[in-house]
Amino acid sequence: MKLLFACVFGLFFYHLSAQHVSDTKQIFHKIDSQMIANPAKARDLIGFVKKNNQNKEVLNECSRLMVQAYYYENNYNEALQEIIQTENQQNVDGIIAYQSILYSAGIKNVDFNANYSENALFKINREILASNDLILQGSIAKAIQKTEGILPKITNENKHNYRDSFSFILVNLSENNRLSQFPGFHQSVLKIFSLYPDDLEFNILKKKLFPEIISDQWLLKTGNIIENTSNFRLKTLYYSFLQDYYFSKKDVSHYSLISQKKENQVSQGNKAITEARSQWIYLTETKTVDEYNFAEKRGLIILSAIVFLSCMILMVLFFKIRQEKLKGKNYQLFSDKLKTNARKKKEPQVISENVKLALLEKLEKLESTNFYLDPHISIQNLAKKLDSNSKYVSDIINTYKKKNFTAYINEMRIDYIKQKLNTETVYRSYKIKYLAEESGFSSHSVFSSVFKSIEGISPAQYIQNLNH
Amino acid sequence: MKFRYLYFLIFLLGFDCFNGQKYDSLDVKAAEKYLISNPEKAYDLSIKIYNSNDLDEKFKVRLLFSLLNVSNQTQKFSEAIRYGTEGLELAEKSDNTVAQIKFLGVLGNIYQSLQVNDKAKFYLNKAEDILKKTKLPSSEKHIRGNILYLKGMNYAYTLDCDMALGYFDQAITSYQAAKDPLSQINVKLAYLNKAHCLIEMNNLKGAEKYLNLSKVNDAEISSSPGVPKVYLDILNRSVDLGFAKIFALKNDVNRSNEILLSILNVQNKKDISDTDTDVYLQLSKNFLSLKNMDKSKAYENLYQQKLAEKNKIQIEILNNLLLQDQKNADQKIDQYNSKIVKWSIVSVVFFGALILVFSLIFLKIKKKNKYFQKDLYNTDN
Numbered sequence: 001m002k003l004l005f006a007c008v009f010g011l012f013f014y015h016l017s018a019q020h021v022s023d024t025k026q027i028f029h030k031i032d033s034q035m036i037a038n039p040a041k042a043r044d045l046i047g048f049v050k051k052n053n054q055n056k057e058v059l060n061e062c063s064r065l066m067v068q069a070y071y072y073e074n075n076y077n078e079a080l081q082e083i084i085q086t087e088n089q090q091n092v093d094g095i096i097a098y099q100s101i102l103y104s105a106g107i108k109n110v111d112f113n114a115n116y117s118e119n120a121l122f123k124i125n126r127e128i129l130a131s132n133d134l135i136l137q138g139s140i141a142k143a144i145q146k147t148e149g150i151l152p153k154i155t156n157e158n159k160h161n162y163r164d165s166f167s168f169i170l171v172n173l174s175e176n177n178r179l180s181q182f183p184g185f186h187q188s189v190l191k192i193f194s195l196y197p198d199d200l201e202f203n204i205l206k207k208k209l210f211p212e213i214i215s216d217q218w219l220l221k222t223g224n225i226i227e228n229t230s231n232f233r234l235k236t237l238y239y240s241f242l243q244d245y246y247f248s249k250k251d252v253s254h255y256s257l258i259s260q261k262k263e264n265q266v267s268q269g270n271k272a273i274t275e276a277r278s279q280w281i282y283l284t285e286t287k288t289v290d291e292y293n294f295a296e297k298r299g300l301i302i303l304s305a306i307v308f309l310s311c312m313i314l315m316v317l318f319f320k321i322r323q324e325k326l327k328g329k330n331y332q333l334f335s336d337k338l339k340t341n342a343r344k345k346k347e348p349q350v351i352s353e354n355v356k357l358a359l360l361e362k363l364e365k366l367e368s369t370n371f372y373l374d375p376h377i378s379i380q381n382l383a384k385k386l387d388s389n390s391k392y393v394s395d396i397i398n399t400y401k402k403k404n405f406t407a408y409i410n411e412m413r414i415d416y417i418k419q420k421l422n423t424e425t426v427y428r429s430y431k432i433k434y435l436a437e438e439s440g441f442s443s444h445s446v447f448s449s450v451f452k453s454i455e456g457i458s459p460a461q462y463i464q465n466l467n468h
Numbered sequence: 469m470k471f472r473y474l475y476f477l478i479f480l481l482g483f484d485c486f487n488g489q490k491y492d493s494l495d496v497k498a499a500e501k502y503l504i505s506n507p508e509k510a511y512d513l514s515i516k517i518y519n520s521n522d523l524d525e526k527f528k529v530r531l532l533f534s535l536l537n538v539s540n541q542t543q544k545f546s547e548a549i550r551y552g553t554e555g556l557e558l559a560e561k562s563d564n565t566v567a568q569i570k571f572l573g574v575l576g577n578i579y580q581s582l583q584v585n586d587k588a589k590f591y592l593n594k595a596e597d598i599l600k601k602t603k604l605p606s607s608e609k610h611i612r613g614n615i616l617y618l619k620g621m622n623y624a625y626t627l628d629c630d631m632a633l634g635y636f637d638q639a640i641t642s643y644q645a646a647k648d649p650l651s652q653i654n655v656k657l658a659y660l661n662k663a664h665c666l667i668e669m670n671n672l673k674g675a676e677k678y679l680n681l682s683k684v685n686d687a688e689i690s691s692s693p694g695v696p697k698v699y700l701d702i703l704n705r706s707v708d709l710g711f712a713k714i715f716a717l718k719n720d721v722n723r724s725n726e727i728l729l730s731i732l733n734v735q736n737k738k739d740i741s742d743t744d745t746d747v748y749l750q751l752s753k754n755f756l757s758l759k760n761m762d763k764s765k766a767y768e769n770l771y772q773q774k775l776a777e778k779n780k781i782q783i784e785i786l787n788n789l790l791l792q793d794q795k796n797a798d799q800k801i802d803q804y805n806s807k808i809v810k811w812s813i814v815s816v817v818f819f820g821a822l823i824l825v826f827s828l829i830f831l832k833i834k835k836k837n838k839y840f841q842k843d844l845y846n847t848d849n
Contacts, residue, residue, distance in 0.1 A: 106783035109791045136780065176769060252759045259756055259764070271627075277786055278584045284790065288797035295801045299808035306812055310819030317826035324833040331840040338844070 024049060024058060031065055036200050039069040040230040064094040071101045074232035074269060076276035084283045092116045093161055096125045100164040103129050105276040121161055124153050128165040135172045140182045147188045159195045166192050170205045179209050201234055208241040236265040351392055359396050362386050372412045373440040379405045410450045413439040428463045511538045529558050529567050536574055545785050546792040548578055565602045569595050573615050582785055585626055592619050610651040613642035617658050629665040636662040656682040663710050672714050679710045705731050705743050712750055721754045745774040
């Protein structure tokens with residue numbers, strides 16, 4: 001079901017887009033038919049297509065046609081601006097049209113960004129323009145030869161590209177009776193005319209180059225078109241044709257009238273060309289300045305990126321080095337501490353004799369306070385009481401009392417209780433547990449065991465012996 | 469209306485600049501000597517000096533101005549523009565305002581003669597701006613007249629005769645104040661072109677007055693040493709053309725034709741002016757109003773022929789200029805790109821070396837720490 005819906009929608013949109021393409025084609029067809037007789041109307045249609053299309057090819061086609069319309073209207077200002085704005089993305093058809101229009105203003109050295117110099121269609125146009133140059137230089141024989149070589153390359157498919165370039169050849173041949181002086185050119189010229197049978201400009205040119213009986217009807221019909229056309233070139237050509245026509249008819253009044261009209265047209269055309277050249281220099285200069293600014297910006301970005309990246313890497317490295325240095329410092333400190341400790345362990349503590357004697361005196365003073373009766377006494381406690389450290393105290397006890405701390409305390413406790421038992425008979429009646437507590441032992445079993453180890457007999461036996 | 473008398477002034481400007489300078493080198497004096505008689509030789513000599521490396525800035529500005537003028541006269545316009553632009557930059561750097569005005573004036577003049585009106589206007593406006601802020605020494609007073617005259621011509625070319633008249637009047641006042649013999653000839657050019665503008669505006673009485681003022685008489689020719697007679701003849705023929713136009717406008721076509729044909733009669737083959745083009749056009753118009761189609765068409769053809777020749781030369785110059793501009797722009801971008809590549813390489817090498825040194829230091833410290841760490845663990849264990 002989903003697939004069916006997808007197919008229906010797909011077909012619907014395909015139909016819509018096909019319809020759109022077909023509409024655009026029809027409009028382009030209409031533009032083509034209007035372009036020569038009424039370029040202003042053609043421009044309106046181009047504007048409409050441009051507004052309603054996003055397709056790159058269609059937009060390129062619109063730009064090309066727009067430039068041509070402006071050119072036919074003698075509006076070089078707009079034409080050149082459109083050329084400079086769109087030449088980058090233009091296809092070969094467009095570039096050929098642009099080349100011909102620039103050539104019409106005498107601008108031949110154009111460095112198009114889109115490079116079509118090796119394109120066959122572009123080369124043909126270049127050859128047609130070169131042939132026109134030969135006509136202007138007066139090398140008509142060479143021009144004939146060149147044109148004869150070009151014409152077989154022109155087909156129904158590509159002929160629209162060369163319309164303007166061929167019109168330059170025909171217009172220049174029509175000046176100063178050039179064609180009548182070179183009948184060898186007739187065949188090529190007729191072949192060119194046969195390429196554009198429905199084109200009014202070529203129709204007028206044919207009548208100018210091959211004067212024949214002109215019907216009043218044709219004159220009236222063409223006159224009406226010219227009256228209403230915005231095609232400046234067509235108008236100029238028609239006036240030039242009429243000038244020749246009235247000259248041949250010896251019609252002075254019409255000749256004078258049309259000569260004035262033609263002179264106005266020619267002077268307007270020349271003015272537009274002069275301005276176009278000046279404008280093109282300005283536009284290309286602006287373009288090259290923009291290109292230089294772009295290159296400058298790009299260069300600065302590249303350099304900045306190199307410097308920025310390098311600085312970032314250097315900063316990271318700098319911090320890493322700092323980190324490692326700190327780590328190393330810590331290791332060093334730790335190692336030094338370890339070494340000191342190890343050294344301390346290895347080297348015995350040497351206490352001066354004065355310190356020893358002072359400490360011993362303090363200890364003996366403390367002995368008289370019966371400190372050893374404290375059941376929680378430890379070497380640390382004792383050291384604290386003596387304002388010394390446990391190591392020193394232990395050292396003193398070992399050296400001067402010739403025993404370790406535990407034996408020292410135990411012996412003093414046993415001496416104390418023995419003295420009590422000897423001097424105060426009441427103690428003899430006390431329980432062993434009480435005697436142990438009195439002497440600082442935490443349990444009577446430890447007391448008994450220590451007493452026996454020192455005196456060789458148990459506390460109970462000792463009391464018994466005293467009683468006896 | 470066509471204004472075709474500018475080229476004449478270019479010569480006068482160039483002439484003026486060379487006369488007014490004192491050169492340090494004997495070679496430059498030789499170049500100066502050949503400027504009028506053999507401009508190609510003058511150009512070769514100037515190029516030779518330019519290519520020598522021991523030029524100080526002040527001298528280089530002067531030489532570039534000479535090269536600008538001699539290239540302009542020999543119609544090497546692309547080169548003239550190149551030397552002019554280089555000289556202008558140097559003059560700007562050294563804050564030499566008088567030289568700046570001179571360079572801007574001649575550059576504007578070149579573009580004007582190529583009918584590149586926008587560029588011409590750009591340079592002349594710049595020159596005018598500097599002029600407003602600068603007090604010129606009395607020996608250079610004529611420069612003000614030249615710039616104002618060129619501004620007037622620029623407006624005349626773009627068919628704004630109202631504006632042109634204002635500038636011509638200012639130029640005339642400046643030339644009159646300058647009093648040097650060259651300014652007395654240049655003032656006549658200003659009168660002449662003012663008259664042509666007045667004809668364009670149909671002020672025939674005013675035009676006649678200024679045409680009469682612009683005519684150079686024999687006494688003036690002999691008192692203008694240094695200005696070749698041929699140029700003064702061209703000026704007089706241009707005055708005659710103006711009168712012919714006035715007679716045609718007054719419907720005295722026969723009198724007009726008489727003058728026009730007499731101009732063609734005296735025109736010699738080596739003539740450097742474009743007067744004949746305008747003469748043919750006027751003759752064609754005159755014969756048309758006399759209902760003589762054959763003669764009108766014949767002169768129209770001659771006019772078209774002359775115009776086509778001129779157009780051909782102009783197209784050639786324009787395209788050379790475009791080609792040169794494109795080449796210069798590409799060269800500038802290439803130079804900049806290679807500069808960027810060079811600096812990129814330098815930066816990469818410099819920072820690469822720094823990064824390498826830092827990395828080595830880092831690795832060394834890390835290795836040391838690793839040993840330390842290992843050592844400590846071993847000790848602990």
